[in-house]
Amino acid sequence: MQQHLEQQKRESSAAGPYEHGAYPDARGRFGPYGGKFVPESLMPLLSELEAAYRQARLDPAFEEELQELLRSFVGRPTPLYYVPRFSQLVAPGVRVYLKREDLAHTGAHKINNALGQSLLAKRMGKRRIIAETGAGQHGVATATVCAMLGLECIIYMGAEDIERQSLNVFRMRLLGAEVRSVDSGSRTLKDAINEAIRDWVTNVETTFYLIGSVVGPHPYPLMVRDFQSIIGREAREQILQLEGRLPDLVMACVGGGSNAMGIFYPFADAPEVRLLGVEAGGQGLASGQHAATLVAGRPGVLHGAFSYLLQNEDGQVLGTHSISAGLDYPGVGPEHSYMKDTGRASYVAADDRLALRGLQALSQSEGIIPALEPAHALGYLLEMGARGELAPGSLVIVNLSGRGDKDMLTVARELQVTIS
Amino acid sequence: MQQYKQSEAIERRETVPAQRIGRAFAQASREGRCVLIPYLMCGFPSVEQSLAAMLAAIEGGADLIELGLPFSDPLADGATIQHASHQALEHGINIAACLAIAHQVAARSSVPLILMGYYNPVLAYGVQRFCREAAAAGACGLIIPDLPPEEAGPLLEAAHEQGLAMIFLVPPTTPDERIASIVRVAAQEPRGFIYCVSLSGVTGARDRLPPHLQSFIARVRRQSAPYGLPLAVGFGVSRPEHVAEIARYADGAVVGSALVHLLERHAADGEAQRAAVRDYIRSLRECTVRLP
Numbered sequence: 061m062q063q064h065l066e067q068q069k070r071e072s073s074a075a076g077p078y079e080h081g082a083y084p085d086a087r088g089r090f091g092p093y094g095g096k097f098v099p100e101s102l103m104p105l106l107s108e109l110e111a112a113y114r115q116a117r118l119d120p121a122f123e124e125e126l127q128e129l130l131r132s133f134v135g136r137p138t139p140l141y142y143v144p145r146f147s148q149l150v151a152p153g154v155r156v157y158l159k160r161e162d163l164a165h166t167g168a169h170k171i172n173n174a175l176g177q178s179l180l181a182k183r184m185g186k187r188r189i190i191a192e193t194g195a196g197q198h199g200v201a202t203a204t205v206c207a208m209l210g211l212e213c214i215i216y217m218g219a220e221d222i223e224r225q226s227l228n229v230f231r232m233r234l235l236g237a238e239v240r241s242v243d244s245g246s247r248t249l250k251d252a253i254n255e256a257i258r259d260w261v262t263n264v265e266t267t268f269y270l271i272g273s274v275v276g277p278h279p280y281p282l283m284v285r286d287f288q289s290i291i292g293r294e295a296r297e298q299i300l301q302l303e304g305r306l307p308d309l310v311m312a313c314v315g316g317g318s319n320a321m322g323i324f325y326p327f328a329d330a331p332e333v334r335l336l337g338v339e340a341g342g343q344g345l346a347s348g349q350h351a352a353t354l355v356a357g358r359p360g361v362l363h364g365a366f367s368y369l370l371q372n373e374d375g376q377v378l379g380t381h382s383i384s385a386g387l388d389y390p391g392v393g394p395e396h397s398y399m400k401d402t403g404r405a406s407y408v409a410a411d412d413r414l415a416l417r418g419l420q421a422l423s424q425s426e427g428i429i430p431a432l433e434p435a436h437a438l439g440y441l442l443e444m445g446a447r448g449e450l451a452p453g454s455l456v457i458v459n460l461s462g463r464g465d466k467d468m469l470t471v472a473r474e475l476q477v478t479i480s
Numbered sequence: 481m482q483q484y485k486q487s488e489a490i491e492r493r494e495t496v497p498a499q500r501i502g503r504a505f506a507q508a509s510r511e512g513r514c515v516l517i518p519y520l521m522c523g524f525p526s527v528e529q530s531l532a533a534m535l536a537a538i539e540g541g542a543d544l545i546e547l548g549l550p551f552s553d554p555l556a557d558g559a560t561i562q563h564a565s566h567q568a569l570e571h572g573i574n575i576a577a578c579l580a581i582a583h584q585v586a587a588r589s590s591v592p593l594i595l596m597g598y599y600n601p602v603l604a605y606g607v608q609r610f611c612r613e614a615a616a617a618g619a620c621g622l623i624i625p626d627l628p629p630e631e632a633g634p635l636l637e638a639a640h641e642q643g644l645a646m647i648f649l650v651p652p653t654t655p656d657e658r659i660a661s662i663v664r665v666a667a668q669e670p671r672g673f674i675y676c677v678s679l680s681g682v683t684g685a686r687d688r689l690p691p692h693l694q695s696f697i698a699r700v701r702r703q704s705a706p707y708g709l710p711l712a713v714g715f716g717v718s719r720p721e722h723v724a725e726i727a728r729y730a731d732g733a734v735v736g737s738a739l740v741h742l743l744e745r746h747a748a749d750g751e752a753q754r755a756a757v758r759d760y761i762r763s764l765r766e767c768t769v770r771l772p
């Protein structure tokens with residue numbers, strides 16, 4: 061502990077060049093970001109989790125079970141799929157590939173992480189799983205793996221999200237999970253995380269908190285990155301096979317940042333690959349009604365980590381808005397903050413309308429209805445093309461993190477169509 | 481922002497504010513009792529009422545006061561303090577407003593003040609500036625529930641520079657070895673006490689104290705005794721009989737959520753509110769006497 065304190069004093073927050081593979085350090089930091097800003101009750105638990113995770117990763121049996129279930133239960137590898145007609149809409153001569161996480165079991169990338177962490181929980185002898193969910197995709201993924209492994213499952217979900225994602229709430233219940241409505245604060249994802257942490261603090265000995273993104277205290281950002289990196293590892297291999305070279309641009313939407321980190325990380329050591337994260341611009345950055353944490357926030361502490369944060373002058377966390385519940389979060393994973401400051405990745409925002417355009421364009425040009433979250437990346441890509449930012453011959457991969465079924469009611473409402 | 485003109489009362493006090501915490505515990509100990517520490521949220525139900533409640537608590541016999549700094553995401557708090565925090569923020573309370581309240585309490589009384597709040601508002605205010613202005617406003621110590629010792633470096637340094645104690649929480653699930661290392665950090669001068677969290681969980685009034693509280697306190701005591709660091713117990717403490725039990729084996733009792741309920745119940749009438757707080761604290765204070 062004393063050593064930690066000394067080290068903190070010496071630490072400079074200046075961002076150096078991006079160092080691939082060097083982070084997190086022993087204190088769970090990515091440069092200045094990350095750490096363990098949690099109530100004391102959780103500190104021994106986090107150490108235990110860290111040790112158990114390290115052990116599991118060294119155990120061939122754990123790796124084997126994980127890989128086998130990723131194949132047979134999740135349906136991996138997911139295809140890397142060339143979308144010629146959508147590419148045409150972007151700009152002439154641009155080749156766009158989609159990493160089809162929408163084809164993973166339960167319809168989004170969230171299952172990769174839920175499976176990894178639940179296997180770890182089982183190994184640690186923790187049979188009560190709690191999780192937060194925004195769009196409901198992480199909740200569904202968690203409920204799914206808990207059903208498969210016979211674990212108790214409790215999902216915290218903001219009351220507002222319960223309303224707008226009613227279909228996913230029903231799916232979770234059907235899968236045997238208990239969905240607890242969170243009525244405090246802004247009644248969305250951030251409050252669901254608060255409530256999950258309160259549950260965790262109260263039931264430390266029996267409970268495993270299965271966090272759904274690369275957020276939270278160390279070692280979660282590391283673990284979730286590891287479990288999601290399967291996306292980028294596959295994509296890298298696939299693009300080399302299909303195109304014989306690395307892509308010029310890799311894009312993903314950023315809520316907490318797990319699908320983005322999952323596809324970015326395995327490309328991050330190749331400086332010629334540009335990494336671009338797209339955040340939720342909501343009703344426009346100027347309106348204040350958005351969730352563009354990296355674009356418009358400044359560093360602060362929320363949910364156990366030091367990272368970019370949407371906060372007011374007094375350090376109070378701001379309410380957010382996005383058409384997609386999965387991006388509606390004022391924080392972001394600490395490694396993204398580090399990637400931003402070092403310039404290894406850059407981050408932009410796409411507003412609700414652009415996301416809708418992306419969703420419609422992909423649906424109509426390719427017969428793939430994306431979730432509203434990755435539709436932000438698709439919409440932004442269309443705009444990049446229109447602005448002439450993509451040279452002919454550019455090779456682009458977009459992480460299609462999920463399918464759009466869950467969003468049909470929202471989209472219909474936005475398009476002023478009534479579905480009974 | 482606001483620079484406080486140090487009131488005469490504050491100037492007369494020693495230059496190390498934290499020493500007043502130790503003195504309050506020592507005084508109570510000489511009187512054969514534990515200290516009583518009411519927690520009151522700044523700006524709840526309103527700025528004026530929170531200030532009045534603090535003064536009423538002092539009148540009722542509080543030995544120290546914990547001033548809550550509101551935060552939008554109080555993840556170590558139960559529904560009661562979440563609600564108080566939320567309402568305080570609705571009134572536009574920020575750190576500067578909290579420090580102004582502290583300053584007014586300090587100007588009227590010599591009871592040591594402890595500030596308790598989450599880390600992000602402190603970070604946003606500026607760690608050094610916060611400590612400097614907190615000390616100037618009359619605070620003696622800080623409790624930041626989402627800042628374990630591993631992350632506390634910058635704040636600890638700034639606090640110590642200003643003579644403020646950093647007070648760390650220790651819940652019953654903490655292994656002995658870790659208790660020992662927390663105690664070592666907490667024992668560095670300027671120092672306060674160890675805040676023993678009665679149960680693993682969030683704040684909130686409970687009917688009964690947890691069954692293994694005494695053995696937990698004994699476990700912490702084994703580590704803290706060599707440093708002579710006092711132990712206060714909080715979370716779930718609400719009734720006179722709770723305080724009486726804590727007095728038997730600990731050095732202080734913290735009461736929080738129960739006061740929020742009390743303030744709510746008498747929200748309509750300021751005079752009744754003050755009287756209720758004073759009488760409630762008095763009833764608890766009577767139970768701080770250590771029975772043989």
Ligand SMILES: Cc1ncc(COP(=O)(O)O)c(C=O)c1O
Pocket residue numbers: 168169194195196197198272273274313314315316317318319320385386387431433434461462463
């Ligand atoms: C399909 C989909 N994509 C993206 C996200 C955002 O999360 P993250 O940024 O962690 O990938 C979600 C969250 O619910 C989601 O459901």
